Every structure is written in structure tokens, then in C-alpha cells.
């Protein structure tokens with residue numbers, strides 16, 4: 001049973017964490033106050049089911065109780081209110097109280113990923129507010145301990161996180177593993193820092209050169225969203241060189257559509273608007289801009305060389321920069337080819353940085369420029385891959401498709 005409104009928020013947060021593209025995304029479910037608050041568990045998405053199933057279940061529920069998503073206020077950032085704290089929004093939050101409420105999904109997914117478990121390790125079904133369940137009490141003690149360690153020993157900086165000790169296990173190993181035969185790579189750091197301008201110039205040359213890139217005004221992409229369990233959903237994208245974007249992912253009868261119309265980023269599932277957090281809105285815009293290749297220099301400020309590193313068997317050069325919303329990003333370019341291999345955006349939370357990682361792979365030529373055809377997305381606890389079958393360049397696009405309605 002759903003017993004209270006915070007549990008209902010919980011469901012929405014959870015379901016959408018497993019939904020498309022940028023996760024976790026929360027939907028605010030404005031349950032009508034007169035709606036009988038007794039839904040049976042079997043109507044609710046089981047936590048272990050696939051994304052498609054989860055979504056379908058959500059929208060089955062949604063249609064039963066006819067939610068009016070768009071009537072709710074959009075992101076806090078768009079109004080001038082101070083963002084709600086977790087204690088204000090959720091029922092039984094006593095140690096994460098002062099954290100922004102919209103980070104609860106991020107933090108819960110980071111805790112789960114650190115321990116290598118899913119939500120049901122500490123919660124019963126989707127009743128996230130319920131106490132005395134599973135390892136919730138142990139989890140709360142551990143949160144207090146972790147915050148305490150940082151406060152007492154690290155001057156309040158988030159140095160210790162769940163993952164510092166847990167590393168994907170519920171019980172951290174205290175003994176030293178004697179069989180570790182993994183070779184340790186010492187990545188050679190350059191004596192003289194390479195210049196960011198040179199790295200970016202090489203990158204632009206690698207994908208096709210400035211002139212060629214500037215001749216491309218629009219893209220139309222046919223792709224698949226591949227889930228970690230193997231299933232997939234069709235995806236289609238339309239993008240213009242000035243940053244407008246629209247992407248449709250088809251989950252059975254549910255179309256999840258997101259876009260940017262030049263002033264506003266938006267997302268909806270069928271006719272129901274989905275609330276975007278500022279970092280999610282920003283990623284929708286950035287992904288579209290970056291897809292055109294030559295726009296990295298103009299998309300970031302304070303670009304600086306960070307380090308030489310390795311991604312799988314490739315040597316890379318990592319630079320850091322600030323996104324338009326001043327979020328910290330790291331961009332890794334292949335040392336040999338100059339191609340962009342990885343992009344990581346981080347949002348600081350009470351329990352460490354929540355990272356959103358995009359890996360660009362299998363570059364192929366379309367209209368004279370190299371484009372990645374396999375794009376892997378990962379956030380703590382959730383991964384998915386976009387497999388691109390076809391990209392058409394410079395097609396006519398009616399710009400009205402970029403608007404939310």
C-alpha cells in the first residue's frame with residue numbers, strides 16, 4: 001500500500017531514475033488529495049523489472065489515477081524559492097535533512113551502487129518512508145558515521161563516502177587481498193603541459209576539420225537505446241547546429257520525448273510533463289551541441305589541462321572545464337586520434353560527487369565527419385547505451401518539433 005504522500009514522491013523518483021537518458025529524473029506526482037490512498041503493491045512497479053516494464057507500469061498507474069503532471073510547479077531553479085530540503089519534502093529523513101530534496105535520488109543511487117545492492121536492500125517495495133525495514137537502520141547509522149568523519153577529520157569536506165570503504169560490497173573487506181594480480185598502470189604525465197588550444201585543434205581536425213563541421217546545419221539520427229539486460233527501445237533524434245534538439249524513445253506504448261527549443265529544455269512521457277532538474281536540463285542541451293563536433297571550445301569556460309590518463313587500452317588527455325551552469329566537467333581526448341572518448345559531469349552531493357559519464361565509441365564517417373555510433377551513458381547504479389544505425393546530415397527540419405507541445 002502507499003501510505004503517504006512522501007512515499008508517492010518516492011515512487012516517482014525511483015521510477016524515473018530508471019528512465020531515459022539522464023537519471024535520476026523526478027516526476028512530481030500531484031496526487032489529488034481526495035484520491036483513495038490505497039493502491040495495491042502489484043499495481044506498482046517492482047524494483048527489479050526492466051525499464052520498459054517499469055515505465056509501462058507507471059503509466060498504467062498514471063492513467064488509473066489521471067495525474068496532471070504539468071500543473072505542478074516546474075524546477076525550483078525556475079522560481080526564486082530556495083530549493084526544498086530533504087527533511088521538508090520527505091517524511092522520515094533525519095540524517096540527510098539539510099540536503100537539497102532534489103538530490104535524494106542521486107544520493108540513494110550512489111549508496112546503492114557503493115554497496116552493490118538495489119533499493120530493496122533497505123526499503124520495502126516503494127514505501128521508502130517506512131521504518132524498521134531491511135538494512136535501513138544500518139544505512140542511517142552509516143550515513144551519520146560518514147558525515148561525522150568528514151566533519152570531524154576532514155574539515156567538513158566530502159572526502160569519505162560510502163564507496164571509500166564499501167567498493168561495491170555490503171561488507172567491506174578488512175583483510176588485504178593477497179591474490180591481486182592486476183597490473184598497476186603508471187600513466188606517464190607529460191613534463192610540459194599540452195596546450196588546450198592544441199588539444200582542441202587536433203580534435204576538430206580529427207573529426208573532419210572546421211570547414212566541413214561548419215557546413216553541417218542539422219542531423220537526423222536513427223538509434224536504439226540498449227538496456228544492460230539486453231532489451232532495447234527505438235530512439236530517434238533531430239538536432240540543429242544552433243543547439244535545438246528533440247529525442248523520442250519509444251517504450252512500448254509510452255513515448256518519452258525530450259528537447260530544447262532555444263529557450264527551454266523539456267521532457268515528457270506521452271502527454272505528461274516530467275520535471276527536469278537543472279543539471280538534467282543542461283545535459284540535454286550539451287549533448288546536442290557536442291553532437292556537432294566543433295562546439296566544445298564555445299560550450300565550456302575555464303578549460304584547462306588536467307592529466308594524462310588511460311581509458312581501457314587508449315591513452316587519453318583529460319581537460320577540465322565549466323559547463324554553462326558552472327558544473328565541473330572532464331573531457332578525455334584520445335592521445336593518438338584526437339577523438340573525444342569520454343565526458344564526465346559531476347554534481348557535488350553530501351555523499352560525494354554524483355557523476356554522469358558519457359563514453360563515445362565506434363566513430364564512423366557520416367557526411368564527411370566522424371561521429372560516434374556507440375554512446376554509453378552511466379550514472380551510479382544505472383547504465384544504458386545508444387547504438388546509432390544511421391545519421392542523415394543537412395535535412396530540412398520544421399523547427400516547431402523542438403517545442404514542448
Ligand code: HEC
Pocket residue numbers: 006007009010011013014089090091092093094095096097104105108109111112115117118119120121122123128129135136137139140
Ligand atoms: C543502504 C541502505 C539504503 C539503500 C540501498 C537505499 N536507501 Fe533510501 N533511504 C535509506 C535511509 C537510511 C533513508 C533515511 C535517511 C535519513 O534518515 O536521512 C532513506 C530514505 C529514502 C527516501 C525518503 C523517504 C521518506 O519519505 O522519508 C527515499 C525516497 C528513498 N530512500 C529512496 C531510495 C531509492 C529509490 C533507492 C534505490 C535507488 C534507495 N532509497 C536505496 C537507506 C537506503
Ligand code: HEC
Pocket residue numbers: 111115135138139142143146160161162163164165166170171172351
Ligand atoms: C569507514 C568505512 C565505512 C564507511 C565510510 C561506510 N561503511 Fe558501511 N560498513 C562498514 C563496515 C566495516 C561494515 C560491516 C560491519 C559488520 O560487518 O558488522 C559496514 C556495514 C554496512 C551495512 C550493513 C551491511 C550488512 O550486510 O549488514 C550497511 C547497510 C552499510 N554499511 C551502509 C553504508 C552506507 C550507506 C554508507 C555511506 C553513507 C557506508 N556504509 C559507509 C564500513 C563503512
